[in-house]
Amino acid sequence: MLLTITTEHKPATDLSFLLHKHPDRFQSFDLSFGQAHVFYPEVTEDRCTACLLLDVDPVGMVRGKTRDQSFLLGHYVNDRPYVASSFLSVAISQVFRTAMGGRCQERPELVTTPIPLTARLEVLPVRGGEGFVQRMFEPLGYTVEAVRHPLDERFPEWGESPYYSVTITGTKTLAELLTHLYVLIPVFDNEKHYFVGDDELEKLLAKGAGWLASHPEKEQITRRYLKNRSSLYREALARLVEEDLTEPDSETSELPSPLEESLEKPLSLNDQRHGAVLAALRASGARTVLDLGCGEGKLLRELLQDRQFEQIVGMDVSIRSLEIAQKRLKLDRLPDWQAERLKLIHGSLIYRDKRLEGFDAAAIVEVIEHLDPPRLSALERTLFEFARPQTVVLTTPNREYNVMWESLPAGQFRHADHRFEWTRQEFQDWAMRVAGQYGYAVRFLPIGPEDEKVGSPTQMGVFTTSEREASHEHAGLRERIRG
Ligand code: SAH
Numbered sequence: 001m002l003l004t005i006t007t008e009h010k011p012a013t014d015l016s017f018l019l020h021k022h023p024d025r026f027q028s029f030d031l032s033f034g035q036a037h038v039f040y041p042e043v044t045e046d047r048c049t050a051c052l053l054l055d056v057d058p059v060g061m062v063r064g065k066t067r068d069q070s071f072l073l074g075h076y077v078n079d080r081p082y083v084a085s086s087f088l089s090v091a092i093s094q095v096f097r098t099a100m101g102g103r104c105q106e107r108p109e110l111v112t113t114p115i116p117l118t119a120r121l122e123v124l125p126v127r128g129g130e131g132f133v134q135r136m137f138e139p140l141g142y143t144v145e146a147v148r149h150p151l152d153e154r155f156p157e158w159g160e161s162p163y164y165s166v167t168i169t170g171t172k173t174l175a176e177l178l179t180h181l182y183v184l185i186p187v188f189d190n191e192k193h194y195f196v197g198d199d200e201l202e203k204l205l206a207k208g209a210g211w212l213a214s215h216p217e218k219e220q221i222t223r224r225y226l227k228n229r230s231s232l233y234r235e236a237l238a239r240l241v242e243e244d245l246t247e248p249d250s251e252t253s254e255l256p257s258p259l260e261e262s263l264e265k266p267l268s269l270n271d272q273r274h275g276a277v278l279a280a281l282r283a284s285g286a287r288t289v290l291d292l293g294c295g296e297g298k299l300l301r302e303l304l305q306d307r308q309f310e311q312i313v314g315m316d317v318s319i320r321s322l323e324i325a326q327k328r329l330k331l332d333r334l335p336d337w338q339a340e341r342l343k344l345i346h347g348s349l350i351y352r353d354k355r356l357e358g359f360d361a362a363a364i365v366e367v368i369e370h371l372d373p374p375r376l377s378a379l380e381r382t383l384f385e386f387a388r389p390q391t392v393v394l395t396t397p398n399r400e401y402n403v404m405w406e407s408l409p410a411g412q413f414r415h416a417d418h419r420f421e422w423t424r425q426e427f428q429d430w431a432m433r434v435a436g437q438y439g440y441a442v443r444f445l446p447i448g449p450e451d452e453k454v455g456s457p458t459q460m461g462v463f464t465t466s467e468r469e470a471s472h473e474h475a476g477l478r479e480r481i482r483g
Contacts, residue, residue, distance in 0.1 A: 001053070002052070002053050003088060003120070003181070004049055005049065005177070006117070007047070007115055008046060009117075010045065011045045012043075012044060012047050013043060013045060015048045015050055016043070016050070017110060018110060019174070020104070023043045026038075026039040029091075034055045034056040037051075038051065038053075052095060085189050092182050099174055099175060111174075111175065117171070117172055120165065121165070121167075124188055124189075126163075127189070132188070133146045134146075135216070136184050137184070140170070140180055141170050142168040142169060142170040142180075145166070145167040145169075148161070148163070183208055183225065184221065186224070187224040187225050200225075201232045201236055204236060212240060213240040218237075222236045222240065234351075235346060237351065238351075269457055269458060273458050274298060274299050276447045277363050278303070278306070280391075280445075284361050286360035286361035286390070287309065289309050289313070289363065290359050290389065291312070291313070292349055292363065292364040293316055293349065294322075297325030300325065300329060301329060309341070312342045313356075315344075315346070315349075315356070317348045317349070319346060331344070350371070350375045350382060352381070352386045356386070357386065360391065361392070361393065362389040362391070363393045364393070364394045365394075365395045366458075368394065370418065380437075384437075391462065391463065391465075395461075396421075396422060396427060397413075397421045397457065397459070398421075398455050398456060398458060400424060400455055401457040403454060404454060422459075424455050424459060428461075431444070434463075439465060440463040440464060442462065442464075444461055444462075445459075445462065446460070
């Protein structure tokens with residue numbers, strides 16, 4: 001298996017500095033599954049090419065493996081030695097570790113300079129065809145050329161093989177190019193991944209930092225990279241969503257900002273909000289409830305104290321918040337019968353999630369304003385179309401009230417991570433549209449001190465489905481509604 005990297009950057013010999021491999025030598029490296037060789041077939045000031053040749057030893061691969069890896073036993077005869085696969089990724093990360101990490105002591109400025117680069121993968125097995133290759137590399141700024149090979153040139157009637165020669169060209173830093181190859185090469189192939197383990201998720205997220213979250217094919221990439229292991233896949237996506245939502249320097253955006261806290265403190269608005277939500281949930285008669293975007297679990301604690309709620313599930317996209325919630329609720333120290341009532345799950349509201357189906361009610365408190373408009377429409381479907389609880393209790397800030405806080409500069413939101421804050425009219429328009437679309441009725445309630453002109457600081461919508469009456473045993477009520 002051969003990977004070649006070429007540059008016409010001037011002087012092209014810089015490539016050898018970046019790769020940390022001497023241009024005049026042929027160097028070999030022992031890997032657990034074979035050998036890798038690095039050499040330069042052309043070295044001039046105008047053009048320089050480096051090759052990584054991988055020599056996979058299919059017999060050596062099997063030797064000394066545990067039973068867990070016994071899938072390899074049937075693989076004495078296979079295409080692995082000849083095609084670009086996860087083995088090549090491993091080789092890239094080991095042989096070009098320093099280059100991939102973007103380090104170059106002698107010429108630090110070189111590392112951060114995008115230069116014209118071409119990479120060619122001699123034999124890449126692709127499930128999904130040429131279009132798939134383009135969809136993977138083009139969004140990252142490469143031009144792509146893919147040539148498909150026939151199964152056997154002597155027997156054209158046998159048709160096409162799944163193997164392509166792929167050339168990608170772009171102006172990139174070398175570290176970017178190597179990282180893109182490292183993550184994407186295994187994605188093309190669907191063979192058992194040589195190196196999938198739980199830490200693979202961490203590797204993917206680390207190597208994908210800064211580009212994967214915004215890649216239009218991130219779901220495919222993640223699913224295939226993690227070889228369809230749904231638990232890892234779900235976690236990866238949620239964390240990518242989080243990365244995408246969070247500004248790099250506002251890691252703690254899910255926590256109340258000092259500003260929001262200081263504004264709201266004198267009213268203990270947070271307590272009033274949870275009180276109002278709790279009251280609405282109680283009144284709905286719900287026995288099973290979701291707290292969506294549960295954060296650090298304040299509402300969960302109150303729900304736990306009320307025995308009306310037999311099953312309580314808190315979900316959040318932020319693992320950190322869930323960890324804090326788990327500690328605060330002392331979940332590990334609750335008696336079994338209590339602990340069994342409550343479950344914390346990690347997930348994102350912008351993806352349909354079977355675990356959210358079949359609940360009587362859902363609370364979603366101060367969450368929607370953290371989502372950009374396209375994500376908000378995804379959330380609408382997740383919640384009202386798929387999870388479809390009979391009651392949804394939803395709160396969001398009332399922007400009109402912001403003028404009441406002198407310390408809040410005009411036009412500024414209460415929290416740096418808020419994507420919007422709505423007026424009462426805007427919230428009601430949205431809520432009525434959603435209710436109408438998904439077959440709910442909605443009523444509105446103010447939370448916190450009410451001002452005649454600008455209303456209350458928080459607004460709450462209580463959505464109920466008409467199915468609610470049908471599913472409850474309130475036959476009399478049903479009669480009355482019909483009558
Ligand atoms: N409901 C809590 C926390 C509100 S802060 C309370 O009333 O105190 C908003 C919360 O929404 C954060 O914990 C944040 O991590 C979570 N969140 C943001 N986007 C989300 C998404 N797409 N899916 C699930 N939770 C999300």
